[in-house]
Every structure is written in C-alpha cells, then in structure tokens.
Amino acid sequence: MERPRIRDYFQQDLSQNETITHKQRAILQASLDLFAEKGFDQTSTSDIAQRAGVAEGTVYRRYKTKATLRDAILAPIAAHIVPILASDFSEDALRQRYPSLQAFVTAIFTDRVAFAKANVKELKVIFEMVAFDAERREQILSQIAPKMVKQMGSVINQLKADHLIVDWPNDLILQSLLSQLFGYLARLMLELPGTEIEREQAYLITVMTKILTPGEHDQITGQ
Amino acid sequence: MERPRIRDYFQQDLSQNETITHKQRAILQASLDLFAEKGFDQTSTSDIAQRAGVAEGTVYRRYKTKATLRDAILAPIAAHIVPILASDFSEDALRQRYPSLQAFVTAIFTDRVAFAKANVKELKVIFEMVAFDAERREQILSQIAPKMVKQMGSVINQLKADHLIVDWPNDLILQSLLSQLFGYLARLMLELPGTEIEREQAYLITVMTKILTPGEHDQITGQ
DNA sequence: TCAAAGCGAGTGTATACTCACTCACTTAAT
DNA sequence: ATTAAGTGAGTGAGTATACACTCGCTTTGA
Known part of the structure; x- marks a missing residue:
C-alpha cells in the first residue's frame, strides 16, 4: 500500500489557505532539492532563485527569511509525522x-x-x-x-x-x-x-x- | 593480545607534531568544540578566536584557511582509522x-x-x-x-x-x-x-x- | 637582537534581505 | 464596448552586514 509523499501534500496543504502559484511551487521544490544536495548553509537564496527559474525577490515575496522557507518545506512532515509514528x-x-x-x-x-x-x-x-x-x-x-x-x-x-x-x-x-x-x-x-x-x-x-x-x-x- | 588505546594515539599525535604552542592547541580545541556544537558553517573564525582566547590573526598564523583548520583536526583520525577498522x-x-x-x-x-x-x-x-x-x-x-x-x-x-x-x-x-x-x-x-x-x-x-x-x-x- | 608568535584594525566579497517599479490581469464605471 | 482604476505576483538592482582572510605592527623569549 502506497503512502503519500510529503511533496504531494504541498499543494493540498498550502492551497487550503492561499492558492500557491506555479513559481512558488518551483521555489519550494528547488529549496528542498538544494538543501538535501548541498545542505542548508551551503545553499544561497540566489541558488534557489536560479534553480527555480525565478527572481530572488520572488523568493522573499512569500517567505520572509530563508529559515521560514525551510520551515515551510518541513511543515507538512511535521503535520503528518505524528500520526505515522503512532x-x-x-x-x-x-x-x-x-x-x-x-x-x-x-x-x-x-x-x-x-x-x-x-x-x-x-x-x-x-x-x-x-x-x-x-x-x-x-x-x-x-x-x-x-x-x-x-x-x-x-x-x-x-x-x-x-x-x-x-x-x-x-x-x-x-x-x-x-x-x-x-x-x-x-x-x-x-x-x-x-x-x-x-x-x-x-x-x-x-x-x-x-x-x-x-x-x-x-x-x-x-x- | 593487548591493543593500544586510541586515546594514547591521540596524546602522542598532537604533541609529537612539531612543537605546538599553548595557544595553537587552544585553537584546535575551540574549533573542535564549536564545529561539533554548532556545525562548521555556523562557526565563524571570530567565534573560534574568542573561544580560544586568542586574536583572529593568530588563527590564521598556522592555518591558511578555515577548511585547513578542520582538516588539521581530522588528520589524527584519518591517520589512525584504517588500522583501527582493520x-x-x-x-x-x-x-x-x-x-x-x-x-x-x-x-x-x-x-x-x-x-x-x-x-x-x-x-x-x-x-x-x-x-x-x-x-x-x-x-x-x-x-x-x-x-x-x-x-x-x-x-x-x-x-x-x-x-x-x-x-x-x-x-x-x-x-x-x-x-x-x-x-x-x-x-x-x-x-x-x-x-x-x-x-x-x-x-x-x-x-x-x-x-x-x-x-x-x-x-x-x-x- | 632577532625571529617567531601574537595581534586587531582593515579589506574585499558573498549573501540575506529590501524596495521602488513593472505588467498582466480583474473589476467597475461610463 | 471602452477605458480607467486597482491589484498583487514578479522583478532585479541595490543595501547592509557578516565573515573569511590580510598585513603592518607589537610582544615575547631565547
């Protein structure tokens, strides 16, 4: 039986409150990929913007800080990990x-x-x-x-x-x-x-x- | 069959390497502590200097770069890990x-x-x-x-x-x-x-x- | 007295974050 | 139907800061 990926929750979760744009989705994906590849500190916000095909300002339109961006990525996991563990x-x-x-x-x-x-x-x-x-x-x-x-x-x-x-x-x-x-x-x-x-x-x-x-x-x- | 303890290797190693000054020892120790506590990227060279009770220039007298400093810390391990594993x-x-x-x-x-x-x-x-x-x-x-x-x-x-x-x-x-x-x-x-x-x-x-x-x-x- | 060790103000650069602006699009008034 | 006004995501040059690293000078100790 397939368990849903956290990534699939992105759309659902984030769009419950506000619709998430294509570019914002790309930013989340690029961040996740880069953080996992090079580590959080070794990933610059301009790296993220570039990988997402987006201007750096766009990253900061929704996410106030780089750390906020990481939190946004991890939020779905945080929300779903307890039921899974339990x-x-x-x-x-x-x-x-x-x-x-x-x-x-x-x-x-x-x-x-x-x-x-x-x-x-x-x-x-x-x-x-x-x-x-x-x-x-x-x-x-x-x-x-x-x-x-x-x-x-x-x-x-x-x-x-x-x-x-x-x-x-x-x-x-x-x-x-x-x-x-x-x-x-x-x-x-x-x-x-x-x-x-x-x-x-x-x-x-x-x-x-x-x-x-x-x-x-x-x-x-x-x- | 008796095998020497790793701890013994260390003492030898750090002190047998060329005469190392008290302050340089402090720098190595502070670096190791901080890298382990906060991570390499989150540790600044001024953090290290401060913790070691030393000016920042002193750090760079022996170690050309921050990465060199990390390598210096890991050198003893690298030198002894193979025999230990084997x-x-x-x-x-x-x-x-x-x-x-x-x-x-x-x-x-x-x-x-x-x-x-x-x-x-x-x-x-x-x-x-x-x-x-x-x-x-x-x-x-x-x-x-x-x-x-x-x-x-x-x-x-x-x-x-x-x-x-x-x-x-x-x-x-x-x-x-x-x-x-x-x-x-x-x-x-x-x-x-x-x-x-x-x-x-x-x-x-x-x-x-x-x-x-x-x-x-x-x-x-x-x- | 000389060399090595130590110092810390100074420098260049990377980068997290800002802001005034654009522009595609929607709404509303005539 | 046409135009004006409004909206907000997107932009990227610009800013402030932190930080790795330098260098000319001072202190130490043999």
Whole structure:
C-alpha cells in the first residue's frame, strides 16, 4: 500500500489557505532539492532563485527569511509525522493482540520504511537541522519520545505476557528497533552502496524478528 | 593480545607534531568544540578566536584557511582509522580462529565502541562534512569498504565453516553489524536519552550475538 | 637582537534581505 | 464596448552586514 509523499501534500496543504502559484511551487521544490544536495548553509537564496527559474525577490515575496522557507518545506512532515509514528498503535490496534512476533515487526516497519523511502530529502534536511540544534532536538524529542515509549511499551508488554518476545527490558528492545531503523536511514540518506534497497524491508523484518524471538541465551552479557 | 588505546594515539599525535604552542592547541580545541556544537558553517573564525582566547590573526598564523583548520583536526583520525577498522583482522588475527561467536562480536565491537566514545566530536565533524559532499564520501568509502568487506568476509566464512554463525549472506551480516553501530553512533552524537551509555557495549554485544547465532528460523522472509 | 608568535584594525566579497517599479490581469464605471 | 482604476505576483538592482582572510605592527623569549 502506497503512502503519500510529503511533496504531494504541498499543494493540498498550502492551497487550503492561499492558492500557491506555479513559481512558488518551483521555489519550494528547488529549496528542498538544494538543501538535501548541498545542505542548508551551503545553499544561497540566489541558488534557489536560479534553480527555480525565478527572481530572488520572488523568493522573499512569500517567505520572509530563508529559515521560514525551510520551515515551510518541513511543515507538512511535521503535520503528518505524528500520526505515522503512532499508527498501528492507536487504541483500535492495541485492542487486537498481535498473533505473532513477525506480525508485530512487520506492522512496525512496513509503513515507516515506506515513509522514509518516500521522504528521504525531507529527512535529510530535518536531520541536518536537528543535528546541530540541541534545543530544537529536545523539543521534538519531548513531543514524540514519551508517546512512542508508552505506546510501544504497552504492545511489548502484551507480547511479553504471551511469551512471544524476548524478555529484555523494554528500553533495550526499543533501542534495537531504532538502531536498525537508523542504520537503514543512514544508508538511504547517504546513498551508501549495499544490497538493493528493495530487499531492505525483508531484511529488516528478518533481522528484527530474530532479535526479538525469545530464546535460551538471552541474558545480557555485561561485565 | 593487548591493543593500544586510541586515546594514547591521540596524546602522542598532537604533541609529537612539531612543537605546538599553548595557544595553537587552544585553537584546535575551540574549533573542535564549536564545529561539533554548532556545525562548521555556523562557526565563524571570530567565534573560534574568542573561544580560544586568542586574536583572529593568530588563527590564521598556522592555518591558511578555515577548511585547513578542520582538516588539521581530522588528520589524527584519518591517520589512525584504517588500522583501527582493520585491527583484529590482520594476518595474525585471521590465523587464530575465533573460538565462539561471542568472542568474534566482542572483538569487533570492543575497541570500535571505545574509539567512537573517545572521539564523538570528531565523528560528528566528519559526519557533517561527509553528509553533503558525495564526492568525498565516495572517496572515503572506496578506500575503506573493500578492505572491510574482504577482511570481515574471510572471518565470517571461517565462522560459517565452523557452524558458529547464522547462514545469511555476508552482506546482510555486515549490514546488521553496521546498523547496530550506526544506531549507537547516532545516540552518541545526538546525545539521545536512553540507557546509560556505559551499558551500551554489553547491549551491543548481546544483541549482535543473538542476531548472528545460527538457529532454525533463519530464512529471510521476503514479501 | 632577532625571529617567531601574537595581534586587531582593515579589506574585499558573498549573501540575506529590501524596495521602488513593472505588467498582466480583474473589476467597475461610463 | 471602452477605458480607467486597482491589484498583487514578479522583478532585479541595490543595501547592509557578516565573515573569511590580510598585513603592518607589537610582544615575547631565547
């Protein structure tokens, strides 16, 4: 099932209030492309104007500052990321138990991987922004993390009760899941060579299922 | 077999390079700190001078350009990263088989995690540099990747022959290992909250050992 | 006393942002 | 139907500023 691209939201979202012109659309697209290619700081507003086939003044007609322009690009993601993160963990979904571990892992990854794949550029821009802005990072985290921990936590506890998942502390389970996702994101964003991206999803699910399947040697071997 | 710590390399390196003045050391330190905090582009040379308690001209006495300064910071890492990546996979190490999977995983992670922990700031600077410079990224990758694939490959094949490791294609095994490392790096660099960093190493080893232990349900579940 | 290290005011340039203006188009009055 | 008035997206030369880098001078230390 196809998840809509954030870019497709551009028209809908922005035109709800005001009609967006062809040129303004071009500006958004050029900005996204350039920010993802060269980074925010390395992209000048005249670069953007040139790539969009527009005068520099036109960029500033709608967007007061360069940062505003970036925010405008990321707004659709911000608006849609919470439901996506929370999907499969709505009250409805929680009420029906997962019949197997693999069903759980599949449910977790399928949409999120599709989302990431469809929005690599946006993710790259977000990552750059957040990497060197501790305040914004914490702000974002404080909105998303507790929600995630709580919702995932209850699902994991359910699976534990059914003896379908390894008996590790929830935070370790979450860390494993997120690490795997991060590794995947890094490969996407950096265009690292490796397995064809199409097999990725199957790989992720296989590996995660294996990690989380309960077994005999599951003590954490620390020192 | 004892391996020298990365930290020791550093001390040697910075002090063995020609006599470096106290102020020049301060400049390097301030640059590293600021680049890691705010990013390269967002750090001005006057920021650096100020943080180092030095006039701006002093920065340029030794370093011709701002980029040169960054290179000077990364030089020690560049000089030592290859041996570190390749360690445990020298001819000597290859000749003695790993007695168990956990020995292998431990060998892989121990020093690398220590290295990452000791050089978070440098890694952050490298990551920023490489994230938006595809050319440099490929250049670096083309130096390291084949070496890694070859050396790890032969170790993995050995483990496979001894039935000590899951029978997955080597690239998937490598991807799992690297994903786990990347997730760890991300947590370090972004200072994400979570388990105390001290338990990390034990966690990584536990999880990776579990992933790679051969078992019954090891087919890759495609779609 | 000399060379190296340090200094900081000064310079050129890149670039984020402004503003007075154009022009295609719509509305409205005759 | 014709013309006048109004509108606002689009323009690009222009401005202010920040910043990388320079250079002639001063301080330090051997």
